[in-house]
Amino acid sequence: MKKYVFGVDVGGTTIKMGLFDLNANVLEKWEIKSITANGGERILPDIAESVQNKLKELDIEEDEVAGIGIGVPGPVDAAGTIYKTANLGWDTVFNIPEAFQKYLNLPVMAGNDANVAALGEMWQGxxxxxxxxxxxxxxxxxxxxxxxxxxxxxxxxxxxxxxxxxxxxxxxxxxxxxxxxxxxxxxxxxxxxxxxxxxxxxxxxxxxxxxxxxxxxxxxxxxxxxxxxxxxxxxxxxxxxxxxxxxxxxxxxxxxxxxxxxxxxxxxxxxxxxxxxxxxxxxxxxxxxxxxxxxxxxxxxxxxxxxxxxxxxx
Amino acid sequence: MKKYVFGVDVGGTTIKMGLFDLNANVLEKWEIKSITANGGERILPDIAESVQNKLKELDIEEDEVAGIGIGVPGPVDAAGTIYKTANLGWDTVFNIPEAFQKYLNLPVMAGNDANVAALGEMWQGxxxxxxxxxxxxxxxxxxxxxxxxxxxxxxxxxxxxxxxxxxxxxxxxxxxxxxxxxxxxxxxxxxxxxxxxxxxxxxxxxxxxxxxxxxxxxxxxxxxxxxxxxxxxxxxxxxxxxxxxxxxxxxxxxxxxxxxxxxxxxxxxxxxxxxxxxxxxxxxxxxxxxxxxxxxxxxxxxxxxxxxxxxxxx
Missing domain, CATH: 3.30.420.40 (ATPase, nucleotide binding domain)
Structure with a gap:
């Protein structure tokens, strides 16, 4: 049964992460560094690793997690495809949910950070x-x-x-x-x-x-x-x-x-x-x-x- | 089995009507008069009557009809509620699909005519x-x-x-x-x-x-x-x-x-x-x-x- 969801806000220097239950309660909030060197290649695997560590720490099974939402500072379309973002060193067009699956096989949705923040303000702000x-x-x-x-x-x-x-x-x-x-x-x-x-x-x-x-x-x-x-x-x-x-x-x-x-x-x-x-x-x-x-x-x-x-x- | 859908475009002088199959083919196209007198009270029943006449004429059963879409010249929200429109004599706020059920019990969706026309241009234009x-x-x-x-x-x-x-x-x-x-x-x-x-x-x-x-x-x-x-x-x-x-x-x-x-x-x-x-x-x-x-x-x-x-x- 799904009980948890991760919210991730990727910035140029830090990545903010939150673990929520399905009733909009933030259970944990933490940050990791945003490493934009080498075309930002470590950003997605670092997020995946941090999620896995948190699951281990709190003894949560992967199948209790509904998914991971990710906001990034760049143009992202409805399918989660990002059209380059200098802020993160990402210089190619790629689909974030697809790319993330290489590191962790959980449902992923992605959006532009400002748009995602707007969704947050609608939901609980x-x-x-x-x-x-x-x-x-x-x-x-x-x-x-x-x-x-x-x-x-x-x-x-x-x-x-x-x-x-x-x-x-x-x-x-x-x-x-x-x-x-x-x-x-x-x-x-x-x-x-x-x-x-x-x-x-x-x-x-x-x-x-x-x-x-x-x-x-x-x-x-x-x-x-x-x-x-x-x-x-x-x-x-x-x-x-x-x-x-x-x-x-x-x-x-x-x-x-x-x-x-x-x-x-x-x-x-x-x-x-x-x-x-x-x-x-x-x-x-x-x-x-x-x-x-x-x-x-x-x-x-x-x-x-x-x-x-x-x-x-x- | 659903085979047909009606598209209705309400104007201040005429109401354009179309019968479509589910593959976007227009099977019939006709117009009726738009009677805006008495607070536009005849507009919805006239549409219902024209739909019923067409069903009779073509020997179509009501349960073969997926529904009736209606575009009107006034502000309509996502639920089909219209916020007054002088063009049709409608001077109250009411929900079009709900109001229509009094005359004919088929699924109805309504929208502003310009917005609905945009949807038409996306679909087939x-x-x-x-x-x-x-x-x-x-x-x-x-x-x-x-x-x-x-x-x-x-x-x-x-x-x-x-x-x-x-x-x-x-x-x-x-x-x-x-x-x-x-x-x-x-x-x-x-x-x-x-x-x-x-x-x-x-x-x-x-x-x-x-x-x-x-x-x-x-x-x-x-x-x-x-x-x-x-x-x-x-x-x-x-x-x-x-x-x-x-x-x-x-x-x-x-x-x-x-x-x-x-x-x-x-x-x-x-x-x-x-x-x-x-x-x-x-x-x-x-x-x-x-x-x-x-x-x-x-x-x-x-x-x-x-x-x-x-x-x-x-």
Missing amino acids: GGKGYKDLVVVTLGTGVGGGIICNGQMVTGAGGAAGEIGHIHVEDNETEECGCHNIGCLEQYASATGIARLARKRLAKDDADSVLRGREISAKSVFDAVKFGDKVAIEVAERFGEYLGKGLAAIAGVVNPEVFVIGGGVSKAGEILFEYIRPYYMQYAFRSCRDAAFALATLGNDAGIFGAAKLILDRV | GGKGYKDLVVVTLGTGVGGGIICNGQMVTGAGGAAGEIGHIHVEDNETEECGCHNIGCLEQYASATGIARLARKRLAKDDADSVLRGREISAKSVFDAVKFGDKVAIEVAERFGEYLGKGLAAIAGVVNPEVFVIGGGVSKAGEILFEYIRPYYMQYAFRSCRDAAFALATLGNDAGIFGAAKLILDRV
Whole structure:
């Protein structure tokens, strides 16, 4: 009888692993190193070995394990095929579940880490109870995961949810890291918010608690909470760009809720005060009911979502 | 044994009906009137009666029918619940399959007409062979249908695919019909193309075969084929806006193909020459492989897609 499932979240430096029962309880959580040398050849066998060690340690039989879900930082399609990912040294196109069978003969499902994290937030996080959601990660960049009718959307080449490069400003002059101009990421990521703040401060000599401090998304939103007018102007611009971007997304998938995560989301629900009015302005009428919620699983979203990949098939 | 399926496409003036075998062959195609008076109370019973008449006429038993798929012009969620649609006089929220059982006890599935038409194009039209597609209808307005991994995306409130109101121009001054400013529909619909052409012609007195003629999407693209420079400028602007809008959509669902239908698509593959370069410019790297194809089912896309709704469940 199946009693357990593993959720694995592969990153460039560590691999997070979780052992769950079938009722969504995390029984154990640990990490192993991610060794990306030699084309990342050790990643899958290291995961297999760590799973086997855990089974031995806890005296669990292989046939009690429903499977292993794996999230990886790269484009993965619905069949678990990965289209290269420099982050892990993987430079070929291959099917992760098939490749994994060489090391351990258990059912495997794989997905892109952001998409898998979105599944985790739907299952046990900020999106719990919803079936149509968009999880937006505001970190160094802007990432996304799309869930439609309870199913993760991968896209043809595993690039669904790459919302950071949606064009949101026609009058931008600086380039995004992707070489386009006017991408959402240039305004709504942690680095984007800091960029907006630096540009605003340089514009004139208006008083601001931000002057002379390290400029970051955190210091900007701390200053907003303090009532700093310059910081509030920056938050308004952040909110307009993100609201406009989310409105475009809503025109495609009409989510019930936007779940906001990543480092920037630590500012809390105050973010919604700046995003929602612009979302309402730009969104098509029938999409304006969407709720806004904060992600709650933090760095564990990946292992939760990976476990859920398997549980959806049990 | 199940041998047949009905596909029904409900419009504001006529209801198109099709009888299919399970191998996608249309056996019969006919239309009945759409009577929207009295809150559209006759629409479902009229469909039921027409189905029963057809069964009698062809001597088909009810238990040989796998079901009836119905597409309607309004927001329908994954369960077949419709959220009001002025087009049919329906002013309450109700579940179409449940409501239909009162008149005829056969399995029913329902969906939004644009989404259902997209399913039809995937099944037997311009999107045949693809599983991740976006069907774009360029008519009086701009509509869309999204298919991810072979499944129709409805959205939480049935408004997925409402791509006509994605914001694509920050510097617009005229209002869209939805009261927003800078919507895709203002540039890429038949009326939008005519609007762009009229504005271009008014700008100066450059020679153009369009002068003194009726301005329409058709006359613009006819003039483009004739090499008319002013018309080509208009086509470039159309292509930029649509390319930019499709790039935003690609950042959400990463389709394998965009299938272009609606009246404007009668211009043919020449449209792609104007859309594709701008799509490539604005789309995120991993989404640039998307193909472009023309819709092929025309007005029959709806009955095909409606039949497919049932066949997916047989």
